[in-house]
Amino acid sequence: MPIPGLPANAVGSRVVEYGSPWQRSPPPHASSLLESATDGTLIRTEDEEVAPSESGRRRKKFKRLVRGFRRVFDPTSSKRLTQSSIHDPIHKPALRRQVKPEEWRAYGYWARPYIRGVGVVRNSSPRPVAHESELDPDDIFGDLWGRHGSPHPERWVPLSRHPFLPPRPDAFVLPDPASPTPTPRELQLNPYLEHQLLGMPSIVFDISMEPTAITFSATENLIPLMPGDLAQPATFPLVTRIVISAVADDTAHPWPWPITIYNSSGVKVEDVFDCIYENFRQFLTRDEYDRLSEKKRYLVQRVLQARCKPLSDSPYAPEYTDEGVRRHDYMLDRTLFRGLEPHPHEDDTWIMFVGSH
Template sequence: MIIACLGSSKRNASGSSTSSVPATELVVNDRVPLTEWKAYGYYACPNIDGVMVRNLSPWPVPPDVDIQGMFDSLCSVEGDHPERWISGTQHTALPPRPTRWKVPKPHEPLPFPWECQLNPFLEHQLFGPTSLWFDIGQDPSMLCYGTVETMIPISRADRIQPATYPFLTHMFINAIGDDPIQPFLWPFMVRNPEGIKCEDIYNAVYENFQQYVSQSEYYDWPQVRQIQVTKAYRARLSSRSNHNSGFVEGIQRVDYLGDNIMFRGLEPNPNIDGWVMFVGRTW
């Protein structure tokens, strides 16, 4: 298991760096309560007369917008029309924007991973069920809260919660916990110039592991890993309806994980460069 050691950055007698992840007071002394993470989601995706609208926008609403008319236009005899909502609208009936999260400024230095707090949905769980039921091999639209008994789909407001405090605009996921093949074969970057949200992480993880594996990649692996990946590929294919239709697809990166396809959170990488993603079996 990859363990992050909290310490300090030092230089040895030769002047070379012997850095480890530095301790920071930010994470310890200013823990964000769960209510504030959720409050941001309610602000970003409010429920207006039963219609969920997206209200995130870095730009102010033009002053000539008929806000009441926009409210009234969301519902009609044809159905709901959330697309009629103009993002960034402010009104006393709407949840206010939480003041904790500041809009990132272009070209401003970003906090290091160890200086951030992760959203509870993204925190690495060492043991037990996670707060999020995320099968990396399934589209993020299938996300549920982490309870096997009920499998309640996660709300749009919770999907759009901030991924970190403070906001980051880039997150480099460059390691898989417990993977004996190092370095990680397919590191990937998550980006959002307005601040990364939880849904940005879910979508980036899914898209990365949906990519097909080339023959050269496959034959570079140890033979035992090739056998395991092939078994995972066949098991995945047999569970798909397109298998019966005669369509045959190739090995995907998700097959590399075997049956460890459940997302179990992130941690700062001990190499002080990026994030470690942890996966596990269905609990």
């Protein structure tokens, strides 16, 4: 049963049962697939073409009427139109299919299958392996338990294939080093990374806390992201490199701590979260701190003092101490990740949005 509040691409609690063939996620209906031009122009679906709305029919009728009046009062208009259509090239925008939520979810099922009695195993691998082949079910599942019934998910052979296991989604092919890398505007972001303009994002990711603390925002109870959620691709199509070169609304120009995320088999959601966290937990150098305005230094010091305050007044309580100002202290209270967008002035980088809790 689906958990209320989980986004449509969330993996949830679906498990692999030994002896039961894996049932694929329902494929998206061909007539409902939206395609988008690289400039964001939406192309109507087949259903919309077959059954246009009443307002759409009125607009078409009005346009035909206007064209008829033009031909009556300006006989040369049709000639000009014909000539212009011959001499002016038609630039059709390249189309790309929009990945559906169930396709992101299917990749998570394949990359980190959840096997009852054992837990999550790593089915994807950062590098090609020689044993990507059909294996006997006993060889696949039998080695996951020890002599006394203890689980051993570390024994899993990556890239294993079997009817009991989720298949690798066809849409997400490994990046081709010989092909040009798509620009951010040509990519579709994973829903976990999309910029949320209004309201709470679908996840709660405080960039000052380890990604293991990321939870869903709309569920009744605190539910962390599953390993299969974190293993989903960051983009479609897959890319090996993502660069975050700025933080929205920050006065620093250029942004002093750009984040480069690299994965030779394609950047995953987990890679993005890990690199963001590791970036912001670094300490400010003395020069970086001295370059801050007097007001900014005062505000940063207040954040640092609040973060390093002992959790108890008891003299026996260990006081939490730190070695200095970290980059997330510089962010003050704006440590809630709100997503990424293509950088408006740079073709190959992204801009990160943050907000307050």
